[in-house]
Amino acid sequence: MPTAQQASTGRRRNPATRAAILATTFDVVAELGYARLTIEKVAARAGVGKQTIYRWWPTKGALVLDAVLERSLGPGEPVDLPDTGDLEEDLTAVLVATVEEFADPAFDRALRGLTAAIIEDPELGQAYRERLDEPMRELKRRRLRRAQEVGQLDVDVDLDLAVDLIFAPVTRRWTERSGDLTPEGVRAIVRHALRGLAGSA
Amino acid sequence: MPTAQQASTGRRRNPATRAAILATTFDVVAELGYARLTIEKVAARAGVGKQTIYRWWPTKGALVLDAVLERSLGPGEPVDLPDTGDLEEDLTAVLVATVEEFADPAFDRALRGLTAAIIEDPELGQAYRERLDEPMRELKRRRLRRAQEVGQLDVDVDLDLAVDLIFAPVTRRWTERSGDLTPEGVRAIVRHALRGLAGSA
Amino acid sequence: MPTAQQASTGRRRNPATRAAILATTFDVVAELGYARLTIEKVAARAGVGKQTIYRWWPTKGALVLDAVLERSLGPGEPVDLPDTGDLEEDLTAVLVATVEEFADPAFDRALRGLTAAIIEDPELGQAYRERLDEPMRELKRRRLRRAQEVGQLDVDVDLDLAVDLIFAPVTRRWTERSGDLTPEGVRAIVRHALRGLAGSA
Amino acid sequence: MPTAQQASTGRRRNPATRAAILATTFDVVAELGYARLTIEKVAARAGVGKQTIYRWWPTKGALVLDAVLERSLGPGEPVDLPDTGDLEEDLTAVLVATVEEFADPAFDRALRGLTAAIIEDPELGQAYRERLDEPMRELKRRRLRRAQEVGQLDVDVDLDLAVDLIFAPVTRRWTERSGDLTPEGVRAIVRHALRGLAGSA
DNA sequence: TCGTAATCGAGACGGTACGTCGTGTCTTTCT
């Protein structure tokens, strides 16, 4: 894990090696999926010793999580969700963008791999929530809070409930590969979800 | 898959062997999870030759799907969802029952295993949808259709959308191990989802 | 080990595979020596899975012992030592033949490898003694016994002592790569050893 | 090898470190044998960096040779073999003392390790001969030369042959762990060897 | 009394091999 602080003496960790491993991991999971991802393959393709991977990542899952994080977050800081004043439009835009990412086979497979790993590994799940899900969720909560302030959303509703209600149906259709994921389908979900969460005004 | 039709001559497939394999598979996935489930382990524990498993199931995933199906559906025929007239109450009851099943570690792990397999394997996903998800979904649609007939649900709303809006948030909280899965939490989801789907009357 | 008797059911051990492994093992020790002999290399060159080697031989040493045995003893039965009536001449001939075998680099390295393994592994040492050393030693004792019968050797002398006195100096010169291993050098050893063991007649 | 001459400037080699490494090496080879001796283990146990070992010794074998030399020769200078006038008695005493050293498991294993290394490594063999074997052999030759002078040994016999004839059988019984290594067994070897080498007087 | 040069502990790194486990196939024998 990248937070391990360096001991006072000895050779230091090579950041280029770390980057090469994560980039290769992403490529391999995008190409073969999580089940056929192999530490050995990653090491070989990255031109790295296996031990170097095992030294820094405890499991395949942790490796994939870091790889996806590195690729998703990149160097920049997280931007806010759009706020044009039209809540339904803004959320639909976000979800349509998400669906478009899923349409990229590489990203699709990488994310499926990560998800498969998370379902079976509680510790990895926690890391995922803290480092990927929670930051994104905070952005969503923020947008919805603003909607509450302008009376577009019921001020009594729990924001996490609201987020789940709006976003979970799309996620489900993706993981189970069933249901309508077109822009219209996504907009219908947002519309009905928001209707249930609407402010009384 | 068990639908292979029997050739005219020679020894017939032994149903007791099939049952033993599926029961053992369920136990193993419940104990070790999908990742550490092994055909060899199943064969050994079931007192069965490996070939016997390979003869009838093409992949680990197909085996687990059958094992879960066998356990879930059991011998009886699927019953309808409750219909007391109070839609929110009925759906909350169904979801609370689901959450209670998740609380059984064996079932939880078995289902997580199956889900992990499905995410990465499109073919298995299709089999899952046809044999497990669609029958359940049909029951849900049926209940919602009755709600439409009595004016509790917008007649214009797509029933699959409605099902996703109501059920997906709970599923998401389970797979990602985050969010409120208490009866109250579940009821809140149902309430707000139904508000968005309510009939205009 | 080749004495394991076959269980009643299941696939049988493939004798061709066994032979390929032993032949390859001999080649590899002869080429690289014992220290750089690798189970993996043997498996790869023999076109065999590693497990197949581990299934039948517990250690590198056991493998090399079998390889040397297979090559040395071959199919035929052990022949007697020469008996022309001239004891010194006969023994010198035997030792000169041995030294000539050592002159073959392949045999030399294979035997050095086996010897290195034996020195550090008591169990392997016992196997070596029972299966290679003792049969050879019996032939030597037999020749010396005949010498006792015709009065060329002290009848009171222990035959194992006699064998050691005659053969050990040559072996030592070989293992330590020091001392005269020419036919004349070998003959000198035999002459002086026999003088110490001579019959009183 | 420790003969590298010191460059004019910079920090000098630490003799305490050298001693610690050799002492640890001896302990490790005595405990685990040569095959399981590891530079890493020695470094760790001696509290020394790996590089410090690699800087001064080219191979495991060289390290073990130095370790055995350090322990065997110690600080003092080599003493002569006993000379009571009774050659058989003196040589038997020497060999019995040797056998007693072999009885110490630590020494036994260390020496076996060294021997195993030597058998396969010609260069190491040469170093061994020059630094350990030859000095000992010179002492033996010296004693035998005195025996020639007093007519107890054939003056025409080559002294190296004589040494081999007397000492090799005992060494062989040790390396192959077979044959009589009791004082009586050893004395019998000496007696018969000397009979073959006896002076004509 | 500094700077230069080597030693030394520590430990990352690219590799090779270990010995084990599992895969999916094949062979043998029994039912």
Next chain:
DNA sequence: AGAAAGACACGACGTACCGTCTCGATTACGA
């Protein structure tokens, strides 16, 4: 023909060491 037993080629596991390579700290000498 179905099934248990188990050999087999193969691929990956996670670990141990190899020998090399920084690092930073520590001596020692010579200018």
